[in-house]
Amino acid sequence: MITVKCTCGQQYQIENEAVADQFGCPQCGIAAADVLTAAQPQFQIYCSTHPDQPATHNCLHCAKPLCMECVSANGYYCSATCKAAVAAAEPDAVSPDQEKLAGVGAEIEQQMERAGKIGRKLGLVVLIAGALVALWFVGRWILAPKGKIITSLPVSSQVARFRFLPAGPGQVLVQDNDELSLIRIPGLVKTWAVPLTQWRSPDDEAPLNLKQVQDDVIVLHSHRQVVALAKPTGQLQWQKSAPNQFRDDTIVHPAGIWAAGANLSLVTGEPTYTITNAARARSAIAGGRLALLTVAAHDREETDDDLTAGSIHNIDVKGILAQAQGKKRRPRESRRPHQLQIFSVTDGRLLGEKTIRVPYDVKLQPVGHALAVVSDTELQLYREQAEPVWTVALPAEPEHIDVHAGLLLVATESGVVAFDAQTGVARWRRPGLRATAARIGPDGAVYVTVTMKKDEVKAGEAANFRVAGVKVGVSGATTAYRVLLRLDPQSGQTLWGVRNIGDEVLFDGDQLFVVDRVHDMNLLADQIMVGSYSVRQLAPRTGEDLWEFLKAGDLYHCTVVDGHVVAVTSSDPPTGRSNPTCPYELVVIAGQ
Secondary structure, X not given: OEEEEOOOOOEEEEOOHHHHHHOEOOOOOOXXXXXXXXXXXXXXXXXXXXOOOEOOEEOOOOOOEEOHHHHHHHOOOOOHHHHHHHHHHOHXXXXXXXXXXXXXXXXXXXXXXXXXXXXXXXXXXXXXXXXXXXXXXXXXXXXXXXXXXXXXXXXEEEHHHEEEEEOOOOEEEEEEOOEEEEEEOOOOEEEEEEEOHHHOOOOOOOOOEEEXXXXXXXXXXXXXXXXXXXXXXXXXXXXXXXXXXXXXXXXXXXXXXXXXOEEEOOOOOOEEEXXXXXXXXXXXXXXXXXXXXXXXXXXXXXXXXXXXXXXXXXXXXXXXXXXXXXXXXXXXXXXXXXXXEEEEOOOOOEEEEEEEEEEOOOEEEEEOOEEEEEEOOEEEEEOOOOOOOEEEEOOOOEEEEEEEOOEEXXXXXXXXXXXXXXXXXXXXXXXXXXXXEEEEOOOOOEEEEEEEEOOOOOOHHHHHOEEOOOOOOOOOOOOEEEEXXXXXXXXXXXXXXXXXXXXEEEEEOOEEEEEEEEEEEOOOOOOOEEEEEEEEEEOOOOOOEEEEEEEEOEEEEEEEEOOEEEEEEEOOOOEOOOOOEXXXXXXXXXXX
């Protein structure tokens, strides 16, 4: 038992201090714990000469406690007797220098005491300022304009049978399994929905899939048939089957449908012309011209490349082996003769042809109203004839090619180059930019997404780039950063940059949108893949966020329809092994 003497004078007993917070004074009610805490002695030594002053030092002779007042008067001694005793035994201990040092020490002590008082005041000011700064950042994030989902529509489908396609002003087409729907934006209301099984051909086991929309005609195709529907109603316009031909290379264009060597009329589906050698050719359509690139059947160059089982493509086995051994990979010399033919897309009239020597994996692609042949690091541009209007060498194999307002932009992993689209003369070069995507906006500005290393984002112009807020699932240490750059189309100089941002850039008139998809491994979670996505609208001139929308889940498709961001998302991954099914959700996102 212990006795508690309350401040009011009342005494009472409790079992121990552990239960002191459960009892109070029977007279005034003050808690026993408060009384015991106040009664605990505070350890403090006071000066032997000035009992009301706390001691800060001890006498160098007798060790009596001294306060700052004593030190200022006698140095580090309590009296002249102690000082004389030390002087007799150790004369150097009380030399003039030591006296001066003691005085300086006392002065420093006093200054430190004054500085402590000022520091406490300044510390409070700094603490308040820091809190205000933190509050400003938090408030800016909370109060910053956010995007929100204004409409949503669940759509469950097999992954292999899902299609999403913009269909003109205020409309999108969605195919889920064997149903095709025309949906109005932003309300996500179905204008019509039709089953696709009603048009499946008995000669074709493959299902129909949505291909493209041209004018008011919706084109679907399978391996051996093409089907056209009227967009306003979903009614069948025509259906054509070709049991012995495959339709995987179908191209829908303003003058019809190019499919397996024949051009079909959009109105009737009847062939307007056929080209006999088209089945073995790569094809591309641009500017009213159809280009076919076919490996020449004669004069094949002998190489030491090999074929692999199950593949018709030659591979450089010796080069791959040398690279695996850390040796320099030899340049490939497998440039084969190809026949390039250019036709009128309206009537199939031959406009020109030429034999060119390019690698087997050559790419033929439309670039605006022109056609580009890309072979390794060489780019040839064709227009009306089969003669290239110009040929240029690139720093590496191109990742993206875009053209607008007379500027042809080529992005590679070694740099970005801008050419004059008419002459092929380089306007500017940005070597060292590891580009993953590149677009030219409607205003003519160049938008390039590049990857940077950790040391690169902290140096030079990159140190001033804005850092975008991106929410991810679970991620480890960042080794590479994605940066969106806006470049001047005339000089290639950086106008602004934003770090930690997606590489999918969308335009809608003068509006700029950026989409980011993040997938991270999380082996400790129930779901291995943990992802998130962001959609944001940026001010083109400054790169600042006008609004942003961040959400956990997966983003599969995203487009802009009449100023509304329309996306296909999912909060859960696909399920199933042979034919996985995904719980898709069609959403419309807009800034608040």
